[in-house]
Amino acid sequence: MEAVLTEAVALLDEAGDSALTFRALAARLGGGVGSIYWYVASKDELLDRATDHVVGQLLSDVQERTNGDDPVDDLRVLALMMFDAIVARPWLGAYFMRNSLLQPNTLRLYDLLGQQVLRLELTPRQSFHAVSAVVGFTVGTAADLGQEPPQEILDGRVGREEYLARFADMWRALDPDEYPYVHQIADEFAHHDDADQFRAGLDLLLAGLRQQAGR
Structure with missing residues (x-):
């Protein structure tokens, strides 16, 4: 099972969930497709x-970082590490905490x-x-960032800064009385x-939690 999962993650990292097929996985493992069914019943x-x-x-890494005196600070560390893990693997966000029966490590992380939060006595x-x-803010934001960028950025025809500048210029050209917010934040x-x-x-969210806990 360890080898199956290691190669499955490698395929996912290389080209996303569309690349993960039993045929492709079996080829990497040097066996037949039928052998995969000894370990899992379906692609899901x-x-x-x-x-x-x-x-x-990830769980192994974060457990070493949650022994501080401030539970909100520890919660922030956990969220940041979750965020980095999902951004690094864009496919991960879609399946994160999807099935606690098949994801015991995810349940432990949750x-x-x-x-x-229990340390805050809420x-x-x-x-x-x-x-x-x-969890919702962290996973949702990371998954959104993991989406494939526009084709012109992928092709290298346009850089990220130039792409964003197009929208900023469009917002600056709008009537500031009708669109005061986008005018203010365009730069x-x-x-x-x-x-x-x-x-x-995240800091805004945690500041609210800290206030609710009277800290």
Whole structure:
């Protein structure tokens, strides 16, 4: 199973979930397609187990980073590491925490996030909402960034800065009385860093959690 999952993750990393077929996987393993069915019953199960395989390493890494005195700071570290893992593997976001029966490591990671919130002594509902907000924002933002960029950027015909500048210029040309917000942030948008934008949003979310916990 370890070899199957290692090669499945390699295929996913190289070309996404469309590249992960039992035929392609069997070819990499040097066996027949039928041999894959000894380990998994379907591609969906394989994707869930491959996700859990990756999250297992992430879990090992984050467990060493959550022994601080401030649970909100530890929660931030966990969210940042989750974000980096999903951005590095664009396919991961679609299957992250999809099936806890086939993803025990993902469930452990989810519980580890919750353990930091438990230290804040919130109500069960507040704790559930807090973890849901952090997971939803982190996974959703990372998955969005993992989407394939426009073809002209992939081809190298246009750089990221030039691509963003097009929209910023379009916004600057709009009537500022009708579109005051996009007018104000056009320059920021043109030169923004996606990871920095995520960290800023996460800090806003965690500041609200800290205030709710009276810290």
